[in-house]
Amino acid sequence: MEDEASVIYGLEFQARALSAQTAESDQVRFFVGTQSLKAENQVHHIDFDDENNQISKNVFLHRVGEIWHLSASTVDKNLLATCYNKTSESKAEMCAAVWRLPSDFDTLQSEDHSSHQSLELVCDLAASDSGDMKSVLWHPTGDSSNMVGIADSHILVWELETSSASAKLVSSAELEAKGQPRLTCGQWNPHHNCTQIATANDTFIRGWDLRTMEQVYTIENAHGQLVRDLDFNPNKQYYMVSCGDDCKVKFWDIRNVTEPLKVLAHHSHWVWSVKYNHFHDQLVLTSSSDSCVILSNIVSLSSEPYGHLVDNEGDSDREDMDAKDKDSVLPQDGVIATYEEHEDSVYAVDWSSADPWVFASLSYDGRLVINRVPRAEKYKILL
Amino acid sequence: MADVEQEKDEGERKKRHGMLKMYYGLEEDKPGAATLDPCDINGAHFKPDFYLSKLIREKSLTELMDKEADMVSQIRSLDSDMQTLVYENYNKFISATDTIRKMKNDFKKMEDEMDHLASNMSAITDFSAKISVTLQDRRMQITKLSGVHALLKKLQFLFELPARLKKCIEMQAYSQAVRYYTKAQRVLHQYQHMPSFQGINKDCTDIITELRQKLRNQFKDRESTPKQLAECVDLLLQLNDPAEELCDEFLAHACQKLNMDLAELDRQIKLQMGEQVTLESQRPSQAYLNTPMEESAEIQDILEFVDLGCNGFLSNICLVIASYNDMFLNKLQEDENMDTIALKKLVNFVNALMEQYFAYVQRRVQLEKETGDNTILVRALDRFHRRLQAMNKLLPDTDFSRAGTDIVSKAAKDRVVHYLDSLKQHFADCLTDIRQNLAAPRLTGKQDGLNELLSKIQSACMDQIKSVLSNLQAFIASDITFAMKPYFRGPFCASEVREVLVVGYLKHVNSACQEFCEGSGEKGSAPPSLILILSRLCLEFDSSTISYLISLTEEQFEVDPRNNLTQVSQLCTEAKATSQTLLNHFVKVQGLAISQMLRKSVETRDWLNTIEPRNVRAVMKRVVEDITSIDTQVGQLYEEGVRNERSSDSSRRTHSHTASSLQRKQGSQWNFTPSIDNSLMSNIQKLFSEKIEIFSAVEFSKVSVLTGIIKISLKTFMECVRLRTFGRYGLQQIQVDTHYLQLYLWRFVTDENLVQVLLDEIVCSTVHRCLDPVLMEPSVIELICERG
Structure with a gap:
């Protein structure tokens, strides 16, 4: 069976911010934030019609500046947060704000595309003077309206009041280490009642307890070079994956911070993004500045029973098939596919929140590519 | 002539004899076929008429005349031969008659003497019969008496037996005692029912029991010699134990x-x-006893x-x-x-x-x-x-020798393992030496050590393994018996020496080298120059050392390489792969080191608020310096490699050309800022240039290695630039820096276009990230770079 071809969507600007519309669980939708110093920046709301293999878009203006990071709310599908670069003649600072979509696809079919609507500002996320905002995290399960911001060397927690359109800074913590540490990224741990986050600075990965705002663990020299991204296994509470400038992807058990569980080294340049599939955590996506997106199958560290064989042997229909591909019966760790549709560095990749088999990747030249997990692999996991 | 005559003579004589034989009917040696010929004048079935007519029919007159003359002469000679023979026979008859007459006389005399002898003999027979008749009575008596005497003697022996036995035991002549007893035993046994014998028997048995006891004691005595023991056993066996x-x-x-x-x-x-420990504990006692002899003997x-x-x-x-x-x-x-x-x-x-x-x-x-x-x-x-x-x-x-050989094999195996360990240790020591050497090169004031270090470690390894091999040859020396056993020699040479030792060592070197690549993340791991040396070492292994060592081993230990052994080619492939990995790792490490410098320099600067560039930044000079020093290092170990040739002055021209075209292109871009064009342009540009694999494998040549390092560094530079926002002068500074790099880096790489493309991309990215993109005049850039 032929796999359906990937769908490519070109943006006019350079871009590095990509996020699935997390709260949307029916439609395959993504947000893309552009990055241009000169033109007005935009947030593209992309809808992917799986059956017709078609993309439709909604463009919203984001006038305040180029978007460096974008995250969609986990509760309200019309909310999203951006980290943007506010530039003036001699100054460039990174701010964060929460926005509301002025309209959705359903209401906006007939509108002409020449004039785009602007995003409605819900509230600015005040960072006082903690430095440049790197990213904003929504509460993973949406049980609380708290948000976490990663600034230069600070972790900030806000409580968002959508009704009164205000965000109150609840608590903050400063990372103290020698040589002005700069946090590069952060991820909210969806386990343990969502009380932990993990951040990365330089070659370190640190875990924080949000209740006390203190460090709980540190992985020193997690990577040979800068750590670029982190993600938590959605189903196994202690498992985490990280990637970085040493071209490697490392899997960790945060109870044992001395040794990684597994190291992948398939990329030939820095790995910028790593994402667990929310539904099948053996599927791991990575994107890199070698212009490749790699889909790996790490069944040995997933919540799937490892080494479990196809156990419905009584089913005579399938026996022939089993005999045919006996080698593939036992799933092995490895690369499922390498996607090379991009021409430039791929800085962001994300899984769809609605369809477990669809994912998007975004390269710097503004090319968004939507791909599916190969059918063979999909059936291997499902059957 | 004489020979011929003699032969003729001989032939004649034979013929003569033959004719006589024929005459007397002695024809047994004649072949039958010849005799049947009626024309054979010498044959039995000769028919004169037939012969004659044949002759007359066949021969000419002269031949017949000759034949006739020949016949006549033959007849004549036969006649004279006959006469001679008759005369000889007559003489012999006469002498035979004489002899017979003489014999008749002699026999008559002898007959008389024989008669005389017969009469004498009969007289002697008579006398002897008379004597024997007279002596017969006495003889009977004597026989009887001697019988009685013997019996008495035996009885006496029996009576004396107990005493004798006792005496023997006293004298410790046990064998004597046993001999006596065994002699008497049967008799005593037979006459047991008689009271007197019974007594003796009892005494004897007692004594013998005592003797037996003694023997047993002696037998059990730990002091007695094997010979004594043997005697004891012998005696005891005689006593029916x-x-x-x-x-x-x-x-x-x-x-x-x-x-x-x-x-x-x-x-x-x-x-x-x-x-x-033992020595320590013994020392005090030795001091007391004052026995220094002990120690040396211990x-x-x-x-x-x-x-x-x-x-x-x-x-x-x-x-x-x-x-x-x-x-x-x-x-x-x-x-x-x-x-x-x-x-x-x-x-x-x-x-x-x-x-x-x-x-x-x-x-x-x-x-x-x-x-x-x-x-x-x-x-x-x-x-x-x-x-x-x-x-x-x-x-x-x-079969103890089998077990013994097993021990010997085990010992040999242990030696091999021991040697392997020491070889590994030696290799580790070599590495440490190199590390130390590399760590303190400035002290010795010499920087050109890589070459020498390589040859040093190479020869050290070779010498070591050679000495080990020659040591191990002691095990198969021709004067050693077990060395000749096939079940020792075969496995020892093939599987132990070749496989375990030599192949094992080579594999160890490989894996030890590989290990340097694996611990990549840790800081303070192996110095890059060491990795470079090891890479070259593995390459040397691949090209010559392995095959040399294996053939040396096979020669010295007479191993048949066709057996199921690790192939040289396989080892070579492994070594080559290791060399490749090491070289890749070297490129990566060096590339990352330079990347780190570039990254820091881009990240820590405020690019929005810089002054107009007047100089090339120091870090760029440092990068060029570092790359130059890497170049010299690599140059010591690897060949130059192939370069896409281009003359040096044309390259500078090309650069200024590209720079100006770049400016034109960019000028058009930022003048009316449609970003579609922007990405389109860069995409088109990428379509025409090949995709650049950043951390790709390199070839075993200097330019390839340097190209790898430079690629990594420049890619990092670009990625870092993309993360920043630039002011006008920031952009111009980058322009100056990249131009400087272009000026100095082209000579290190295989394809200077590559450097150009990467540097263009950096400038391009910077233009995108610039708030106020105004490019600097190329002439000014060149001026600054030349000054710097």
Whole structure:
């Protein structure tokens, strides 16, 4: 069976911010934030019609500046947060704000595309003077309206009041280490009642307890070079994956911070993004500045029973098939596919929140590519 | 001429004889076919008429005339021959008649003497008959008397027997006593019913019981010599003691002695093991006893140990076996069953002890780790092996030499493993040496060491392995008996020396080198130059060293390479792969080091608020310096490599050309800012340039290595630039920096276009990230760069 071809969507600007519309669980939708110093920046709301293999878009203006990071709310599908670069003649600072979509696809079919609507500002996320905002995290399960911001060397927690359109800074913590540490990224741990986050600075990965705002663990020299991204296994509470400038992807058990569980080294340049599939955590996506997106199958560290064989042997229909591909019966760790549709560095990749088999990747030249997990692999996991 | 004449003569004589024979009817030697010819004048069936007519018919007149003359002369000569013969025969008849007449006279005289002799003989016969008749009575009497005498003597012996036995026992002449007793025993037994004999019998039995007891005691005495023992057993057997019991006792006794020998061996082993401790503990007592002799005698080397074993234990056990054979096996032939039981006992006994002995020897041999020299060990093992072979002959059905060879093989195996370990250690030491050398090159003031270090480690490895091989050759020297055994030699040479030692070592070198690549993340891991040297070393291994070493081994140890052994090609491939990995790793490490510098320099600067560039930034100079020094390092070990040739001045022209085209292109971009064009342009540009693999494998050449490093560095530069926002002067500074890099880096790479493309991309990215993109004039840039 032929796999359906990937769908490519070109943006006019350079871009590095990509996020699935997390709260949307029916439609395959993504947000893309552009990055241009000169033109007005935009947030593209992309809808992917799986059956017709078609993309439709909604463009919203984001006038305040180029978007460096974008995250969609986990509760309200019309909310999203951006980290943007506010530039003036001699100054460039990174701010964060929460926005509301002025309209959705359903209401906006007939509108002409020449004039785009602007995003409605819900509230600015005040960072006082903690430095440049790197990213904003929504509460993973949406049980609380708290948000976490990663600034230069600070972790900030806000409580968002959508009704009164205000965000109150609840608590903050400063990372103290020698040589002005700069946090590069952060991820909210969806386990343990969502009380932990993990951040990365330089070659370190640190875990924080949000209740006390203190460090709980540190992985020193997690990577040979800068750590670029982190993600938590959605189903196994202690498992985490990280990637970085040493071209490697490392899997960790945060109870044992001395040794990684597994190291992948398939990329030939820095790995910028790593994402667990929310539904099948053996599927791991990575994107890199070698212009490749790699889909790996790490069944040995997933919540799937490892080494479990196809156990419905009584089913005579399938026996022939089993005999045919006996080698593939036992799933092995490895690369499922390498996607090379991009021409430039791929800085962001994300899984769809609605369809477990669809994912998007975004390269710097503004090319968004939507791909599916190969059918063979999909059936291997499902059957 | 004379010969011919003689032959003719000979032929004539034969003919003559033949004719005479024929005449007398002696025709047996004539072939039948010839005789049937009627034309053969010499044949029996000659027909004169037929012959004559034939002649007349066939021959011409002259021939007939000749034939006639010939015939006449033949007839003449035959006649004269006949006369001579008749005369000779006549003479012989006359002399025969004379002889017969003489014989007649002699026989008459003899007949008379014979008659005389016959009469004398008959007279003698008469006399002798008369004498025998007179003497007959006396003879009967004498026979009777002598019978009585003998009987009396026997009786006397019996009566005296107890006393004699006692005396014998007193004098410890046990064998005598036993001989007496066995002589008398049967008689005593027969006449037991008579009271007098009964007494004697009882006395004797008592004495003999005592004797038996004594013998038993002596038998059990640990001090008695094997010879005494043998005697005891012999006597006891004569006294009809149960043989099986004796066997057991004998063996038990022997066992004690042998165990003492073994204990001595054990003590030696313990001494060897706990050398220090034992000496320490002995010192005070020695001080008291003042016996310095002890110490020197205490610890023996392996040869002495084996000697001790051979001379003590082995010779004793041989003695035991020999005497056992004499005593039990060779005597009990009448009882086949007994024989096998006794033999089985012996075999079990010997096996158990030998097992113990082997265990000791094995332990001792295993202790022999430290010496670098094999000769003593090999001599010891050889002696041991020979001795065991000798023992084999003594006791059939057992094969100690096999077990002995196993020990020898084990020892050889241990040696090989030991050598392998020391080789590994040596390699590690070499690496440490190099590290130290690299760590302090400035002290010696020499920077050109890489080449020398490479050749040093290479020759050190070779020398070491060669010396090990020559050491191991002691094991297969021609004067060593076990070396000739195929079941030792084959596996030793092929699987031990070649596979375990040489191949094992080569594999170790490989994996040790590989390890340097794996610990990439850790800071302070192997210095890059070491990795470079190792990479070259592995390449050398691939190209020559491995095949040389393997063929050297095969030659020295006569290994057949066709057997199921690790192939040279396989090893070479592994070495080459390792070399490649190391070189890639070197590129990566160096690239990352330079990347780190560039990254820091981009990240830490405020690009929005810089002043107009006047200089090339120091970090760029540093990058160029570092790359130059890497270039010299690599140049020491690797060849230049192929470069897409282009002359140097054209390159500068090309650069200024591209720079201006770049400016034109960018100028058009930022003048009316449609970003579609923007990405389109860069995409089109990328379509035409090949995709650049950043951390790709490099070739074994200097330019390829340098290209790899530069690619990594420039890619990092670009990625970092993309993360920042630039002001006008920031952009211009980047322009200056990239131009500077272009000026200095093109000479290191395979394809200078590559550098150009990467640098263009950096400037391009910077333009995108610039708030106020105003490019600097190329002439100004060049000016600044030339000044810097």
